[in-house]
Amino acid sequence: MLALVVVIAAFAAYFLSFPLYGPLLADLPANLLESYLTTFMASTIAGSLIAGTFADRVERKMAALKILAILLILAVFIYRSGHYIAASAIQGLAVGAHVVFWGALMSRKVKPWRRATVFAVSAAIANIYLILVQHSGHVNQLLAALPLVPVLLLPEVRDKPSRETWSINRDVVNFALPIVVFYILGGFMYAEMEVAFREAGISVHVLFYVAVVVVAGYLYDRFGRKPVSIAGLLLLAASYVLFNRNLVLSALLIQSSYGFVDVFSMIIWADLARYGSEGKHYAIGFSVIMASLLAGYKAILYYSPKASDFEAIALILLIFASVLIALVREPKISQEDYLMRVREMGGASQ
Numbered sequence: 001m002l003a004l005v006v007v008i009a010a011f012a013a014y015f016l017s018f019p020l021y022g023p024l025l026a027d028l029p030a031n032l033l034e035s036y037l038t039t040f041m042a043s044t045i046a047g048s049l050i051a052g053t054f055a056d057r058v059e060r061k062m063a064a065l066k067i068l069a070i071l072l073i074l075a076v077f078i079y080r081s082g083h084y085i086a087a088s089a090i091q092g093l094a095v096g097a098h099v100v101f102w103g104a105l106m107s108r109k110v111k112p113w114r115r116a117t118v119f120a121v122s123a124a125i126a127n128i129y130l131i132l133v134q135h136s137g138h139v140n141q142l143l144a145a146l147p148l149v150p151v152l153l154l155p156e157v158r159d160k161p162s163r164e165t166w167s168i169n170r171d172v173v174n175f176a177l178p179i180v181v182f183y184i185l186g187g188f189m190y191a192e193m194e195v196a197f198r199e200a201g202i203s204v205h206v207l208f209y210v211a212v213v214v215v216a217g218y219l220y221d222r223f224g225r226k227p228v229s230i231a232g233l234l235l236l237a238a239s240y241v242l243f244n245r246n247l248v249l250s251a252l253l254i255q256s257s258y259g260f261v262d263v264f265s266m267i268i269w270a271d272l273a274r275y276g277s278e279g280k281h282y283a284i285g286f287s288v289i290m291a292s293l294l295a296g297y298k299a300i301l302y303y304s305p306k307a308s309d310f311e312a313i314a315l316i317l318l319i320f321a322s323v324l325i326a327l328v329r330e331p332k333i334s335q336e337d338y339l340m341r342v343r344e345m346g347g348a349s350q
Helices: 002-017 030-052 061-080 084-109 112-134 146-153 171-199 207-223 225-242 247-272 278-303 307-327 335-345
Strands: none
Touching (some): 084 112, 084 278, 112 247, 171 247, 171 307, 225 247
């Protein structure tokens, strides 16, 4: 069962990334880039919020994921026909919903002390897919859809009937604030830094990120969420300081930091979720992530700060996020407390 969850999570991680990398974005007309990314991020927010209203009631979550995979494959064909913005909207809706269903499934099926490793290994597999697609020469956009097809062959994951609850953990707010900072800076990266990296011939998705994300997953499960996330923040701060001084080193540090940030931001909602409201927690969390990315992306496009201002804004936000994380309690519960909760309410078996 655990191996199946890892495979499902790998496809989930690929779904998150493939609209933004590989043959699709490489062939997008330059004048449509802003509209494409804006539509994708906005529709992802809508997809996650819509799915969050009913995902906890759906017992056959794998069937829902297959339907969403079909929508993503359909979006590739729509993209090939030249309807780029329509394809982006469908991709966003499907990806947003997919994360909610996948998050609800992982929250139920993976114990807290394995979640970071499961997602990290899955993200590594997904990035290997991306590397293979990126190095295909961008000859055929259908290569972007090829890794989606095996999802249709995956077996259903058995789950107990859901006891849906609308109870939301109040600590969601405490962790949402630093995540807002992470991904506002991520929006900065899409609008400013990634453009510079591409112009310099530096790839953002390389095997270096694959190695870092696996290490980050192990460290989160071994030492807890708070201390490791702060280490990721330090790497992120260094990448912004070096951006106008050493592009290669800045790119390596941004890859390292987002290896840590991505794992933290995709598992924290499972740690916080109450039994029966996992989908709702992921809907809130992922919509916060995408709204922050969108805000950061738009802010840099229309504000265009000087290099010194860019560094100062990033560092102020990172200090703010570090303080917030230091003040909140560790979200990962002990094995003893978790097993007690499982006996009372149910929970992961893997």
